[in-house]
Amino acid sequence: MRFHKTEGPTPYFNARDQRRLLLMVATLGAVVMGFQFAAQPESWYWLTGPPVDAQSSAANPPEKPIDARLNPEADAVPPGGFRVAEPLPANPPEENPQLVDDDDPTRLDPALLSNLYDNKLGIRNAEQGAYYKILAQARDLPEQQLESAAADDVTFAQMFTDPDDYRGRLVTIHGRIKQLTPMQAVKNDFGIETVYEAWMLTPDSGTNPVLMHFTKIPEGIPTGTKLDLDCRFTGYFFKKYAFVAQHGPHSTTMLLGKELRWTPPQSIAPELGLAPYILGIVVLMGVVLAALFWRYSAGDRRFRRTLLDRMQHASHGPLSDLDAASLNELQPANEEEASNSDP
Numbered sequence: 001m002r003f004h005k006t007e008g009p010t011p012y013f014n015a016r017d018q019r020r021l022l023l024m025v026a027t028l029g030a031v032v033m034g035f036q037f038a039a040q041p042e043s044w045y046w047l048t049g050p051p052v053d054a055q056s057s058a059a060n061p062p063e064k065p066i067d068a069r070l071n072p073e074a075d076a077v078p079p080g081g082f083r084v085a086e087p088l089p090a091n092p093p094e095e096n097p098q099l100v101d102d103d104d105p106t107r108l109d110p111a112l113l114s115n116l117y118d119n120k121l122g123i124r125n126a127e128q129g130a131y132y133k134i135l136a137q138a139r140d141l142p143e144q145q146l147e148s149a150a151a152d153d154v155t156f157a158q159m160f161t162d163p164d165d166y167r168g169r170l171v172t173i174h175g176r177i178k179q180l181t182p183m184q185a186v187k188n189d190f191g192i193e194t195v196y197e198a199w200m201l202t203p204d205s206g207t208n209p210v211l212m213h214f215t216k217i218p219e220g221i222p223t224g225t226k227l228d229l230d231c232r233f234t235g236y237f238f239k240k241y242a243f244v245a246q247h248g249p250h251s252t253t254m255l256l257g258k259e260l261r262w263t264p265p266q267s268i269a270p271e272l273g274l275a276p277y278i279l280g281i282v283v284l285m286g287v288v289l290a291a292l293f294w295r296y297s298a299g300d301r302r303f304r305r306t307l308l309d310r311m312q313h314a315s316h317g318p319l320s321d322l323d324a325a326s327l328n329e330l331q332p333a334n335e336e337e338a339s340n341s342d343p
Contacts, residue, residue, distance in 0.1 A: 138258040151169065
């Protein structure tokens with residue numbers, strides 16, 4: 001019996017298998033490139049933002065917080081004691097430009113600042129004249145002129161620790177308004193009926209709010225005691241103002257000016273950066289992997305169906321259908337084996 005082999009060797013490297021291997025290698029390369037991209041910290045700055053430079057933070061440590069608490073017992077003079085005036089500094093402070101140039105319309109009369117009381121609650125009667133005079137002078141000047149004459153490099157600590165050196169000086173500050181409320185003005189000679197009070201936290205004031213009084217507010221700005229508005233303000237440093245906080249009496253700097261500058265927040269589309277591209281690459285890789293998985297699975301299923309179909313429809317005919325030459329070839333071999341077996 002002779003069985004003829006009808007199928008050749010399995011074509012392990014035919015065109016179809018080569019395409020599969022090429023796609024698998026390309027997918028593996030894309031996955032490796034994705035891992036390398038994800039391993040770089042700067043690849044995620046679009047999501048988390050760049051990190052704070054530790055070296056620059058160490059080189060420029062934050063200033064020591066200012067203790068603005070008031071201690072009435074420390075200011076009290078014991079019975080039978082007396083207070084000695086502090087000696088004048090060896091180098092007199094720089095002259096205030098707002099108190100020197102008579103031709104400068106932003107100049108303040110030095111007499112207005114001669115009868116002010118630091119670290120006292122409210123505006124005293126002796127301070128009312130200077131208070132409303134400065135508010136009226138700022139009201140009558142253009143805001144651009146006030147801002148151009150103001151210094152924008154004066155810190156909260158400078159005004160708080162050296163009030164006499166900066167009293168009456170025009171300064172510009174920037175920060176977050178936490179409270180903004182209107183107040184009824186007392187009767188005055190300048191026609192001021194409403195004074196607005198605002199409390200601002202600046203980057204250099206820490207938890208100590210700056211007090212500002214002015215006569216004009218921007219249109220549409222909200223008022224209240226629970227705000228968070230990004231604003232700028234130009235005003236004259238008036239005095240150190242005492243107020244009662246949750247943890248006792250505190251003191252802060254007080255500025256008098258014309259108006260608060262506020263820009264309403266605008267809905268601006270955020271910069272997406274590389275986010276759309278990264279998302280597109282991830283989606284594309286997912287689609288490619290899903291397509292490859294489906295294709296390989298479909299090929300395997302098709303192969304199993306074909307193999308099962310061949311097995312089910314295989315020919316099982318009788319031996320009589322075999323080639324007669326094959327039977328004749330087997331008979332001599334059987335006779336020869338029988339003769340060899342006889343003794």
